[in-house]
Amino acid sequence: AQKITQTQPGMFVQEKEAVTLDCTYDTSDPSYGLFWYKQPSSGEMIFLIYQGSYDQQNATEGRYSLNFQKARKSANLVISASQLGDSAMYFCAMREGVYNFNKFYFGSGTKLNVKP
């Protein structure tokens, strides 16, 4: 079974609108972390936001928020007020266990295009 599933290969959004990128995960470990990374066309991986499995509240970082639904095992990224610079690939990732040096599992990514 896939550890991380992103079902939207590509998304379009109008500038200034909000967009939700879907992510579901699969783990039996009670301790895990969920991450979103942005990969612009230049290729680097940029950390956006983190949600821990024991966190009671959804994570927010500026225009990014994470809609964490633990029972459904989903961790969707919401980008509010989209900007042209948000056009990029977005990867959901998970790290299992309590140690932050464990490996990441990545999803296949969603390519977001922001239209002017």
Next chain:
Amino acid sequence: EPEVTQTPSHQVTQMGQEVILRCVPISNHLYFYWYRQILGQKVEFLVSFYNNEISEKSEIFDDQFSVERPDGSNFTLKIRSTKLEDSAMYFCASMTGHSLLYYGYTFGSGTRLTVV
């Protein structure tokens, strides 16, 4: 802000040749990683390295691959005899070693390897 530096940014090599990808992790980090991303696909874990030895490796990381930290600052990935299917973006990452699950890795900007 400290960064993980990878060189070269793009390397083209003949099939069957040895290639060494270089990374300079953040200086006080303790854990080091290589991931790869075949074009258009997900990012996949290759290997993690701690205390001068491999701590975990994936099934992708076969005998053709090796890693070392030769001088306390560089972290290298060697592919002994490259194959066409080794063409990918290779990401180096490093990690502080704190025990909190929060921390994401710091990724380098990647080396795009093209095997011809």
